Amino acid sequence: MSIKKLAGQTVWYGIPRIVSRFLNFGVSLLGFQLFDPNGSYPYTQIYAVIPFLTVVYTYGLETSFFRFAQTHDRQKLFNTLNISIWISTILLTVLLLAFKGPLTDFIEMKKYPEFVTWMIWIVFFDTLYTIPLAKLRLEERPRKYAFVNVFSVLLNIAIVLFFFYVARPAHEAGENSLLALLYNPRIGIGYFIIANLIASGVTLLLLYKEFTSFKFEFDTRLWKEVLHYSYPLIIVGFGGMINEMLSRVIYRKVLTESATQAEFELGVFGANYKLAVLITIFIQIFRMAAEPFFFNQSRSEGAQKMYARVTKLFTIACCFMFLVISLFLESWKGLIASKHPEYAKGIHIVPILAMGSIFLGIYYNLSIWYKLTNKNMMGAYVTIGGAIITIVLNIALIPEFHYTGAAWATFVCYAFMMVVSYVQGQKHYPIPYAKKKLITYLVIVTLLYVIHEFLITRNIPAKAAYFPYVYYGSSLLFLGLFTLLIVKVEKREMQKMPFIGKYFA
Incomplete structure (x- = not known):
């Protein structure tokens, strides 16, 4: 598989995924428009916990499916992992519902x-279709994959809009109708969660x-082999969720305020x-196509050079x-x-978290070494180290610097990893x-932001009539300067790129 094919796969996985994630992003922004910070915090809390549960429910089987599909009968592997994940999902769900009180x-x-x-x-529902979706990716069927994801998100949004723009007005108007009864003001932002639940079930x-x-x-026998490979990935995944979500999960516990x-x-x-998730969206899209690509490419001559090139472009x-x-x-503030x-x-x-997300994306590219060499425990150790840093820094920084401290904890953790x-x-x-070269690029974009922040944003009154012209003009100038740098330094690389290469010939 070539860079061109990877780009094509990324487009097929990416455009629908971009549409899906931006639609999800938009619907979450709707929540911030409808509810003030005190009203939206349950949404933030619930969606900080879900990734932790997902790691436990899936226990690394998705990555294992790609890995073992290279050496084992794919149908037998698909059957075995599906049965495994169905049984474990049912058991875990029963367990969580039984102990819902302590969890709450x-x-x-x-x-x-x-x-x-x-x-x-x-x-529960999201876990059950993990392996079938992985099968679509492995078989390079991005059209079906795209349809499933986009339909799910559109359904989610339609349900949210129904509750807040159809049922809620009927309730507030005092109508004696089924529509009015469907809306309960106490649930509030919880209707976003209900919409997600219905969409997940329909998927x-x-x-x-x-x-x-x-x-x-x-x-x-195959199942035991897979578990031996995947159990370190549970640690990797769980540690990753600690690094990404812990600050929001424990925020209320460590803050000394009311x-x-x-x-x-x-x-x-x-x-x-x-807002920082905008970069994370791109990273997730890239991983959708890159993970099976990296495994398929591993047996090819010059695989290491291909990995290096992909990481540079990424x-x-x-x-x-x-x-x-x-x-x-x-x-972005206006959103x-x-x-x-x-x-x-x-x-x-936002810039602190955005740069931290870039470090995380680069880490995902670098981490291919332990997946290809079956040294997943090494990856687990790296993630554990990051998790320890996250825990310590969040506990130390949040009481003093609040969410700014939490942002820097994320930055330091991902840089370390x-x-x-x-x-x-x-x-x-x-x-x-x-x-x-890559370090230089990261330093340059950081300096461009710092210069812009201190010379423009902090020295020109935001209420001044000319502020938008200076602000956006300088922003476009700095973006243009970086573009010229990349075009000059990476001209040969750009010429090799599919779709856009002809413009650099």
Whole structure:
């Protein structure tokens, strides 16, 4: 598989995924428009916990499916892993529902215990279609994959709009109708969770062909091999979720302010975290196509050079995204703070989180070494180290610096994981990364943001009539300068690129 094919796969996985994630992003922004920070904090809390549960429910089987599909009978593997995940999902769901009370207390959701129940069922449905979706990716069927994802998101959005723009007006008008009865003001932002639950359940129906294609054939020996490979990935995944989500899960526990203030800050933190997620969306899209690509490419001659090239192009793309986010913060601010200006109090953490997300994306590229060499425990150790840093820094920084401290904890954690993974990877699976060049690009975009922030944003009154012209003009200038740099330095690389290469010939 070539870079051109990877690009094509990324487009097929990417465009629908971009559409899906941006639609999800938009619907979450709707939540920030409808509810102030205190009203939106339950949404932030629930969606900080879901990734933790997902790691436990899936226990690394998705990556294992790609890995073992290269050496084992794919149908037998598909059958075995499907049976495994069905049984474990049912057992875990029963267990969580039985101990829902302690879970609700732990995640500070005592006011909304029903939200926790809905959360558990969301994870239940999402887990069941993990392997069928992985099968679509492995078989390079991105059209079906795209349809399933986009339909699910559109259904989710339609349900949200129904509750807030059809049922709620009927309720507020005092109508004596079924529509009016469908809306309960106490649930509030919980309707976003209900919509997600319904969409997740319906998605299973869209994959009925994939579900009916598996037989009740369970290979115990193969299952044990897979678990031996995947159990370190549980540690990797769980550690990754600690690094990404812990700050929001424990925020109320470590902050010394009142509960109301903590809820307010958590709502602000969650809203601004959403803006940094724009880079994370790209990273997730890239991983959709890259993970099977990396495994398929592993037996090819010159695989290491291919990995190095992919990482360079990935980093350049992330640098552009960082500049678009950080140099145009005034525009992004309007997405979350147009109705509730208090959300804008946390806008300064977005560039910190965005650069941290880039480090995480580079780490994902670097981590291919331990997956290909069957040294998953090494990856687990790196993630554990990052998790320890996350825990310590969040506990130390949040009481003093609030969500700014949480943002820096994320930044430091991902920087650590990126550096350690690179150093260890070069020992066990050397790849000729363009290290100096990539570090230079990351430093340049950081300096461009810092210069823009201190020379423009902090020295020109925001209320001045000429502020928008200077602000956006300088933003476009800095973005253009970086573009010229890349075009000049990477001209040969650009000429090799599919679709756009002809413009650099």
